[in-house]
Structure formats: C-alpha cells, structure tokens
Amino acid sequence: MPGKNFALRTTTQETAAIADARISDLAQRLAHQLREAPASSVTGDPAYPLTLLHVLDQLQQATERLQRQAATDAARAGAGYPQIGAACDMTRQGARRRWPGLFHHSNEKPTEQPTMTTPARPFDVLLVEDDIADAMLIEEALSERGTRNLVQVTDGVAALEHLRSPDAVRPDLIVLDLNMPRMNGHDLLKVLKSDTDLQAIPVVVLTTSTAPDDVTGAYTSHANAYVTKPVNLDAFEQAVQSIDAFYLDTATRPRP
Numbered sequence: 001m002p003g004k005n006f007a008l009r010t011t012t013q014e015t016a017a018i019a020d021a022r023i024s025d026l027a028q029r030l031a032h033q034l035r036e037a038p039a040s041s042v043t044g045d046p047a048y049p050l051t052l053l054h055v056l057d058q059l060q061q062a063t064e065r066l067q068r069q070a071a072t073d074a075a076r077a078g079a080g081y082p083q084i085g086a087a088c089d090m091t092r093q094g095a096r097r098r099w100p101g102l103f104h105h106s107n108e109k110p111t112e113q114p115t116m117t118t119p120a121r122p123f124d125v126l127l128v129e130d131d132i133a134d135a136m137l138i139e140e141a142l143s144e145r146g147t148r149n150l151v152q153v154t155d156g157v158a159a160l161e162h163l164r165s166p167d168a169v170r171p172d173l174i175v176l177d178l179n180m181p182r183m184n185g186h187d188l189l190k191v192l193k194s195d196t197d198l199q200a201i202p203v204v205v206l207t208t209s210t211a212p213d214d215v216t217g218a219y220t221s222h223a224n225a226y227v228t229k230p231v232n233l234d235a236f237e238q239a240v241q242s243i244d245a246f247y248l249d250t251a252t253r254p255r256p
Contacts, residue, residue, distance in 0.1 A: 012089055030055045050142065056057050068099055075102040081144075092234060096140065122149050123148060123248045126162065126171040129206075130154040130180045134229065138175065138206075141240035145248075156183025160191065163198055171201060173247050176223075176241075177215060178207040186217055193222040200254045206240070 013130060031052040071077070084102070085095030096212050125148050129135045135152050142148045142182035153159045159176075160183075162168050174192070185205060193199045204225045205218045218226045230236045247253075 015124065023056075023147050027052060027055045027059060030059075045221040065222050071095075071099045071102055101143075121152065122146075123173070124149045124171045125151070125244075126159065126174045127152040128154075128156065128159045128174065128180070128185065129177045131177070133256045134177075137233070137236055138240050142244055145241055145244045148244075155180040156185065156188030158182075159188055163192075172253055173244075174201055176203055176207075178205060178209055178218075182229070186214075188223040189218060189223055202251070202253070204243050204247065206243070 020220070031054075034051050034055065047098065063233065067088075074084050081092045081095045081102075085092045085101070088095065088098075090098070112231060125142060127135060127138060127150055129138065129152060136158070139150055139152075142150060151162060151171070153162055159174075163171075176185045186208065187202060189205070192201070199222075202224045204227060205223045206227050206229060208215070209215075210230045212230050215226050224247075225243070227239055230239055
C-alpha cells in the first residue's frame with residue numbers, strides 16, 4: 001500500500017557492513033577471473049588493482065541499474081517517493097531527483113494519490129506563474145498525478161494571448177499566481193470571469209499572499225478557489241496535488 005511502513009532487520013550501518021563485505025568478496029573473485037591468475041600471483045602487480053577498479057565500476061553501474069528497476073517496481077506496487085527515499089536513507093525530494101519520472105513508466109502507472117478516473121485524453125493546465133522555482137515544483141507535483149499538458153506563462157498579458165490564440169487548446173484548469181508583472185493575477189481574474197468564452201474554465205489562485213483583501217478580492221472576482229503556497233516543500237506538493245485531484249479527477253468539468 002502507498003502509505004505502508006516497513007522495517008529492516010538490521011540498522012543502516014549493519015546493512016552497509018554486510019553489503020561492503022559481500023561486494024568486496026564478489027569484486028575480488030571477478031577480478032581474479034578476469035586476470036586468470038590466483039590472488040597470490042598478483043600481489044604487488046599494479047595491473048590487478050586497476051582490474052579490481054574496473055570491476056567495481058561495472059558493479060556500481062549494475063547497482064544503479066538495479067536500483068532504478070527496484071524503484072520502478074516499488075512504484076508499480078504502490079509505493080510513493082517518501083517510501084522509496086526512506087529505503088535509501090534519503091528524503092522524498094532526494095529520491096525524486098535521483099529517479100525522476102518513476103510514475104511515467106507505463107499506461108498503468110501508480111500515483112502517490114491514485115486518480116479516480118482515466119481521462120480519454122491528457123488534461124491541459126495553464127499555469128500563470130512568474131517564479132521559475134515555484135513553476136518547476138508545480139510541474140513536478142502535477143506530473144506525478146498523471147499525464148498533464150502544462151503551458152506556463154509569466155503574466156496576465158501572456159495568458160490572455162495564449163487563451164485567445166486560435167491554435168491554443170482550451171485548458172481544463174488555470175492555476176494563477178497574483179503577483180506578476182504587466183498584468184497581475186487580480187486583473188487577469190477579472191478579465192477571465194467577465195469573458196463569456198473563458199469564464200467557465202476553473203481558476204485556482206495559488207499564491208504566497210495570506211492578506212484578507214487578496215482572499216476576498218479573488219473570491220469577489222469569482223475565483224473557484226484560493227490556496228496559499230505552503231513554505232514546506234512536501235506541503236507545497238500536497239497542495240498542488242490536492243488542487244489537481246479535485247478539479248481534474250473529482251469535479252465534473254464543463255464540455256469544451
């Protein structure tokens with residue numbers, strides 16, 4: 001199960017000691033085979049340590065391949081990045097950086113929060129966000145929920161240009177920041193909700209502001225939801241995935 005804990009019979013240090021001993025023994029046996037000479041005849045031979053180094057490098061590459069496969073298998077079985085990271089004594093973010101895209105390996109890929117429906121097509125999301133770091137976090141969080149066609153623009157003017165382009169795909173969801181250059185989120189929201197062609201698209205404000213005037217102003221302009229960006233990275237990802245889960249999985253969307 002995605003949230004199930006697990007326990008090892010040994011500590012991390014004990015496991016490391018056992019692994020080091022086994023790998024050392026295996027590497028030396030392989031090196032002896034490659035050199036086709038017993039250990040006693042290669043003592044002091046500079047070629048032998050180089051052979052051993054070559055073997056260890058190949059073992060490291062094999063281990064990395066096996067780790068990637070094990071992480072993929074764990075994801076298929078329902079584990080999320082928190083459990084995969086814990087197995088390797090690293091954080092959730094560290095596991096994602098080491099093995100990106102674990103939830104893109106098949107049409108039956110699991111997610112950390114399983115989707116409730118299987119869409120006939122990938123969902124389209126318009127992200128109006130000028131902060132590059134936040135945009136990357138949002139994109140990562142959405143990608144774990146399933147296939148998302150994400151278009152990012154950095155201000156309200158660019159968002160309207162995209163939405164009104166005859167070649168643009170109508171988004172299923174708009175995620176909107178408030179503080180942006182040229183046209184900010186408040187002004188864009190007013191335009192969107194007064195435009196008969198665009199007003200039915202769900203708009204979720206995702207911003208750092210907790211100011212009561214910003215919250216009231218957003219809802220007065222008919223934002224569908226107002227979410228404050230959490231400072232904690234895990235909480236930030238959880239907030240984005242909750243938005244995605246509700247508006248793209250649970251809520252009934254208007255027909256194009």
